[in-house]
Each structure stands twice: as structure tokens, then as C-alpha cells.
Amino acid sequence: MSLAGRRSFHIFPLFAVAIALLYYGRFLDNFFTFDDFKYLENMYRTRADVLIGYGSLRLLSNASWWPLFALSGFDPLGYNLFALILFTANAILLYVLLLRLIRDRQTAFLAAAFFVAGSVGADAIFWKATNSSLISLFFYLGSLILYVESRRDGSTGKFVTAFLLFAAAMFSKEEAASLPLVAAMVDILFLDGWRDRRGLAKRFTILSTVVFLYLAGNALVFNYLLNGQAEPQKLFRLRPLYSFLGGGTAFYLHPDGFIRVNSLPVYLTVLLIPVSFLIVRDRRLLLFGYLWVFLAFLPQSLTGLGQFEPRVIVNSVSRYLYITSIGSSIVFASILMRGRGILPKRWWYLLCAAVLVIFVFFHYQRVKVRGELWMKYGNDMKEFVAEMKRVVPALSGKCHVHVVNGPGGRAFIQQALRAFYANPEIYWIDDPEQTGVPAGEPVFVVLYQVRPEDPLQVFQVR
Numbered sequence: 120m121s122l123a124g125r126r127s128f129h130i131f132p133l134f135a136v137a138i139a140l141l142y143y144g145r146f147l148d149n150f151f152t153f154d155d156f157k158y159l160e161n162m163y164r165t166r167a168d169v170l171i172g173y174g175s176l177r178l179l180s181n182a183s184w185w186p187l188f189a190l191s192g193f194d195p196l197g198y199n200l201f202a203l204i205l206f207t208a209n210a211i212l213l214y215v216l217l218l219r220l221i222r223d224r225q226t227a228f229l230a231a232a233f234f235v236a237g238s239v240g241a242d243a244i245f246w247k248a249t250n251s252s253l254i255s256l257f258f259y260l261g262s263l264i265l266y267v268e269s270r271r272d273g274s275t276g277k278f279v280t281a282f283l284l285f286a287a288a289m290f291s292k293e294e295a296a297s298l299p300l301v302a303a304m305v306d307i308l309f310l311d312g313w314r315d316r317r318g319l320a321k322r323f324t325i326l327s328t329v330v331f332l333y334l335a336g337n338a339l340v341f342n343y344l345l346n347g348q349a350e351p352q353k354l355f356r357l358r359p360l361y362s363f364l365g366g367g368t369a370f371y372l373h374p375d376g377f378i379r380v381n382s383l384p385v386y387l388t389v390l391l392i393p394v395s396f397l398i399v400r401d402r403r404l405l406l407f408g409y410l411w412v413f414l415a416f417l418p419q420s421l422t423g424l425g426q427f428e429p430r431v432i433v434n435s436v437s438r439y440l441y442i443t444s445i446g447s448s449i450v451f452a453s454i455l456m457r458g459r460g461i462l463p464k465r466w467w468y469l470l471c472a473a474v475l476v477i478f479v480f481f482h483y484q485r486v487k488v489r490g491e492l493w494m495k496y497g498n499d500m501k502e503f504v505a506e507m508k509r510v511v512p513a514l515s516g517k518c519h520v521h522v523v524n525g526p527g528g529r530a531f532i533q534q535a536l537r538a539f540y541a542n543p544e545i546y547w548i549d550d551p552e553q554t555g556v557p558a559g560e561p562v563f564v565v566l567y568q569v570r571p572e573d574p575l576q577v578f579q580v581r
Contacts, residue, residue, distance in 0.1 A: 150497030240441025
């Protein structure tokens with residue numbers, strides 16, 4: 120093994136930490152935004168409210184808000200640092216998984232480097248409400264690593280642990296539902312699983328029970344006990360063409376998450392697939408990358424939201440492609456590795472270094488622009504909350520609020536006020552003059568920067 124190969128295991132964690140700090144270090148003070156306030160508001164509600172979160176059984180990721188709030192409160196640094204640590208850890212876990220599969224440190228390094236240096240899933244780091252994606256992938260990759268080890272050494276204990284980690288991933292975020300399919304793919308491509316079809320089917324069935332339990336749990340809690348619908352059920356859409364093609368956007372999607380169907384990158388990606396199979400020698404690894412893109416995106420595609428859809432209140436769809444971008448990273452690495460068999464070693468190292476530098480420069484710019492936008496979103500709400508607390512230090516009991524020219528949507532403002540006043544009984548009211556508000560429940564009208572130079576004003580109209 121070459122000196123570079125022996126050192127790569129030690130180099131990659133340092134590379135991952137360096138990229139994480141380079142991309143996201145300057146944004147560690149980014150304030151809360153949008154749905155973050157719902158989770159902060161839940162800190163003053165019941166345990167059930169915390170665990171249910173936004174209407175799905177993401178029990179582990181929802182529960183993570185308890186220790187985060189206990190340690191960091193309303194200081195965003197702790198939440199952002201938590202996301203950054205998970206982001207780095209996930210890249211290192213991917214590196215370890217690829218080492219277990221292909222035993223080629225250079226290929227593993229390149230694939231994991233493209234993953235950690237990409238910008239497609241940047242919103243999974245910037246948006247604290249989506250730390251569920253980071254937590255889920257952490258358990259997902261850990262489960263796959265142990266699955267591979269259990270297949271290699273026949274350890275039942277490792278398989279059971281892999282099963283439990285998959286359950287943790289699934290009950291952190293439902294995008295982990297692809298794991299039984301991905302594990303079966305790994306089994307067939309790398310572990311000769313096709314030789315033992317009965318064993319393969321048995322392992323697939325056992326892992327799939329986690330998905331069934333998650334769906335059954337959602338149905339029991341939301342449909343039966345709460346007489347409603349879980350959030351994944353509300354957003355469910357079956358779009359076969361989107362499921363088949365949508366994952367391909369992981370190769371080029373901008374962090375804002377939207378693209379036109381007739382954009383040039385769409386056609387370049389379609390061209391890349393046949394060309395790459397003509398170029399690359401290790402077609403097994405290349406196929407693994409493409410299948411990861413399709414299979415990992417499959418659960419994410421079963422929603423009415425998408426990168427080809429009209430913009431929604433919160434323009435953040437690329438976070439759905441965080442796990443999918445692992446596949447595109449493997450494809451990039453497979454193509455670049457072709458040069459190892461053609462170029463002299465020194466020239467190939469220079470080529471890899473040059474490609475990574477260009478890749479990092481390109482995606483750093485994208486992350487920087489996206490991070491500054493999230494910073495603006497957060498600063499707008501931070502200034503509003505600070506002004507409200509200055510003018511009205513306390514809002515206790517059941518009351519109603521209407522904000523003119525607020526810095527966000529009414530639901531987000533309501534949630535922010537509930538969180539920072541530690542009062543879940545603050546309600547947004549569309550018409551402050553409407554009748555029907557019970558006596559003794561005050562109604563406040565807030566004028567916020569109707570003109571930029573105007574201070575925040577609060578009037579109690581009832």
C-alpha cells in the first residue's frame with residue numbers, strides 16, 4: 120500500500136473538519152428561523168407535544184431538542200454546533216462505510232470528500248428544524264456499517280445492532296425508509312448476496328419491519344388517537360416519473376432547491392450516465408452510486424413538494440437531497456478514479472487535488488450565499504423579538520396578537536412569541552376588531568418598521 124494510502128485514514132477526518140469549518144464556521148451564530156420556533160415553543164408544552172413535533176413520529180430527533188434547549192436555551196450557537204458536528208461525523212461514517220465495502224482508501228477518500236464538500240444539502244445544516252436529517256443519516260450509516268460487518272463475519276449481534284440503529288434512523292426521520300433497499304443492493308453488489316436469495320430476502324424482511332412499525336405507529340397516534348393525519352400522510356403524492364428522475368438533481372442542484380426542467384444541467388446529467396459507464400472500469404461502484412441516488416431519493420419523492428414545484432413559504436427543498444448526494448459523490452469519485460489507471464501516480468494526485476480545489480471553491484461560494492440568506496432570515500426575526508421584549512417585557516395568560524409588517528409568516532411569528540415569552544397561549548388574530556374574543560383576553564396590535572426608521576409600537580386595542 121502506498122504512503123498516501125496509509126495516511127488517508129488519518130487525513131480524511133481532518134479534511135472533513137476543515138471543510139465543515141470553512142463552509143459553516145462563520146454561520147455558527149445564525150439565529151432561529153421559520154419552523155425552529157415550533158420546536159422552541161414545544162419546550163413549554165407537554166412531553167407528547169415535544170415528541171410529536173410537527174406531526175410525525177420523529178421521536179429521537181424531536182427529543183434531541185430537550186438537551187439542546189437545556190444546554191443552549193435561546194443561544195443558537197449550541198444548535199448550530201450540534202449540526203456541524205453531526206455533518207462532519209456523517210462524512211467520516213461514509214468514509215468508513217466505503218472502506219468496509221471496497222477496501223480502497225483513495226476511492227473512499229474522494230467519495231467522502233465530494234460528499235462533505237458539496238452544497239446540495241446545505242439547508243440540513245443551516246436550518247435547525249431539519250437536524251432530523253443529520254441525526255437520521257448518522258444512525259443510517261452506522262446501521263449500514265454494522266450490516267456489512269455482520270455479513271462478513273456472520274455476527275448476529277452486529278446485525279441486531281444494525282437493526283436497532285436503523286430503527287433509530289427511521290424514528291428520527293422517515294427518509295431512512297430506503298435502508299432495506301440500500302442494504303439489499305450492498306448485499307448483492309459487494310457481498311455475494313445473490314448466492315443466498317433466501318437469506319437476502321430474510322434480512323430484507325426483517326429490516327422492512329421497522330418501516331412497517333413506523334407507518335403503523337403514525338397511523339395509531341395521528342389517525343386513531345388524535346383523529347387527524349400525520350404530516351407525511353398529508354404531503355403524500357405518488358409521482359413515478361418524479362421518483363425516477365428527481366434524485367438526479369443531486370448532481371447539480373443549488374442549495375435553494377429549485378430548478379427548471381429545461382435547464383442545461385438536467386440534460387448533462389442524462390448524458391453523464393451512459394458516458395460514465397463507457398469510461399469507468401469499476402462499473403460495480405459506479406452502479407452503486409447511481410442506485411444509491413435512486414433508492415435513497417425514493418422515500419423523499421413521495422411528497423407533493425419538490426425541486427420542480429412552485430416555490431412554497433419556505434424555499435428549502437434541497438435538504439431532501441442530503442442523503443441522496445452520497446450517491447452522486449460516489450459517481451464523481453468513480454469517474455475520477457479512472458485516471459489512476461491512465462496517468463502516472465504524481466500526475467493523478469495533482470489531478471485529484473486540482474479537481475477537489477475547484478469543487479470546493481465552487482460549492483463554497485454556493486454555501487456562502489445560502490448561509491448569508493439564512494443569516495438575514497434569522498437576524499430579521501432576532502431584531503423583531505428583541506424589540507418586542509424591550510417594549511413588552513412580559514405577555515402572560517391567553518392573549519391575541521396581530522403584527523403589521525412582521526418579519527415572517529404569521530405562524531412563525533406566533534411560534535416565536537410563544538417561545539420567547541414562554542407562553543403557549545399567545546394566538547395570532549387576523550382581524551383585531553373581530554368580535555368573539557372572550558372578555559378578559561387582551562388583543563394587541565404590533566406595528567413593526569412600517570417605515571424603516573419607525574420603532575416598534577404595541578397597542579392594546581381590547
